[in-house]
Amino acid sequence: MNEPNTAVSLAHRLSQFSELWTQKTIARLNDYEVKLAKLKGEFVWHKHEDTDELFLVISGRLTIQLRDGDVVLEPGELFVVPRGAEHCPVADEETAVLLLEPEGVLNTGDAGGPRTKPAETLD
Template structure:
């Protein structure tokens, strides 16, 4: 990936499907990802890392076992490492995620929703 300027809105326009994270930038060993979300994801845990969600548009609910965290545009929430969670978007949400580059989107759950980190065109 080059060190050129990237535009978040242009990057999101190039994402055809929800739940398919795309690499916007790298910061050391971390990936800054853009993603479209729609519907409910899978319950999963990232045992070794926190996961930062920044909602750009829409409304995202991060379901935790003991509560729901509701995020609107420009809200940020960090899911601590080891905490089981399940993102849910009732309508399309655009979000930015920050986590280590090697982090798998479905964490320990695996399954058909596991998606490789894609490069943007």
């Protein structure tokens, strides 16, 4: 993690895993984690009471459903889900995203349940 003087290639890192809905930590910035994930299908509605959450789409197409409407993200587009806002990501095709939030934030937020998975460090 954050190896000295080494660039982190998003494409290379994405080639290193195939599981869906598993956040892979690729870098740290202070107490924040930069993570990658591959998404396909619909996740679960949840919220993060204590933090905003940034999504940047790298490939594919992501819809972030919010209670008051959807945000559709194409590659090269980002959106910050405000703290406390219920949201549910859905992707018709496999979609690669970069996520940014404080370390330790769980993927399912307040919802919990079987799809809860801590972020994993990508070696």
